[in-house]
């Protein structure tokens with residue numbers, strides 16, 4: 164293991180010249196030390212993977228490096244010079260780009276117009292044409308054949324398409340070069356093919372001398388492209404390792420978690436009368452949910468899984484079945500950022516918490532506290548506003564809202580976005596336990612390995628559920644084969 168903690172800035176063992184280096188960086192939010200006395204460096208052309216549990220301080224560190232958040236203390240140098248009052252504008256002028264976890268595109272503007280916002284050079288007569296060309300060429304390079312209409316308002320596109328635009332925009336060039344790029348959970352809504360293309364782009368960028376910081380809970384991606392892996396815990400860098408033969412379980416262990424044993428399959432669910440059944444009217448498979456069953460929706464990204472998931476949710480709601488929805492796009496669909504954890508968590512359960520027409524504060528506190536602890540939400544307490552939680556912890560609250568409710572059917576729209584490895588496995592176990600109590604789950608995911616938790620899987624192709632896999636047949640190769648239409652059941 165390479166420890167860099169006590170070396171002077173500028174002599175931290177990197178072979179190539181440093182793009183940036185920080186020593187003793189710190190950032191506090193009131194009593195919360197989000198970053199305490201942290202050293203970090205990034206060499207030219209280097210790809211650094213930044214990992215750690217939810218709330219470890221990764222976003223805070225990259226926000227400080229990107230000039231979005233002012234550091235409370237520490238020395239910071241960029242290209243060998245003291246960065247002084249570093250700001251987002253200075254970062255951009257020095258060729259540092261960011262792709263944030265919560266997508267930053269303006270939904271009412273097109274990809275072309277959003278590109279103009281990043282590039283001051285795209286002004287004057289003919290700016291739109293030049294902006295269109297800039298983003299189109301970046302998209303063609305990073306995600307060839309994405310088919311994204313760069314003139315359509317971004318809000319009308321899928322989450323995955325928005326994420327592709329955000330990434331492509333990060334790599335787009337006008338008058339000044341891109342020297343470094345920070346990517347926070349860039350692939351959380353991308354399917355397998357787009358993720359592969361993205362990783363290729365990271366390697367290409369590195370070969371061209373662009374430095375990359377990649378923050379993700381998808382450890383396989385880090386192992387595939389990172390030269391070095393930095394692990395954070397509780398606001399500190401706890402490990403800094405060169406990636407020469409690192410394994411996934413080593414990374415999981417450094418974070419303080421254990422790779423779970425291979426799961427045993429659950430006993431087959433008794434399939435008599437379904438709790439809910441949905442027909443698309445297209446002549447494909449009906450989606451049937453039996454009591455205690457976990458049903459997955461798989462397939463290549465954008466083949467209609469998400470639309471069907473929503474159609475099932477809407478139909479179940481109209482039918483009067485108690486149903487809850489866990490959104491992956493938490494910012495636009497799920498959370499009330501200014502409300503407390505308690506208010507966010509109990510909003511779906513107000514009638515159950517009411518006594519004589521008034522909501523009982525004690526009952527709401529008890530319910531929130533129990534889920535707060537079960538999901539290990541990292542926050543000072545249940546009165547903390549959602550806005551001050553890390554992304555993964557916000558997602559846990561959204562999950563808790565559904566699980567704490569009286570819903571018999573829980574619809575999951577890629578719900579583990581940004582949730583750390585340790586918590587993910589705890590949530591999988593929780594879902595399986597809840598299913599044992601008779602609840603049914605309908606689960607869309609962009610992470611194929613999550614489908615191993617399902618009892619039955621619908622694999623989608625061109626908007627239709629073409630294949631059903633169940634039991635032992637739910638495994639990555641069979642899913643892939645069915646996604647390409649190789650297997651019909």
Ligand SMILES: Nc1ncnc2c1ncn2[C@@H]1O[C@H](COP(=O)(O)OP(=O)(O)OP(=O)(O)O)[C@@H](O)[C@H]1O
Nearest residue numbers: 192197217218219220221222223551552553554555
């Ligand atoms: N604006 C804020 N106000 C108060 N506390 C904050 C704020 N932003 C972050 N924090 C706190 O700082 C700590 C570090 O959060 P940060 O977002 O950096 O974690 P992270 O490692 O990026 O987590 P995740 O993997 O969930 O995105 C957390 O305890 C979080 O609650």
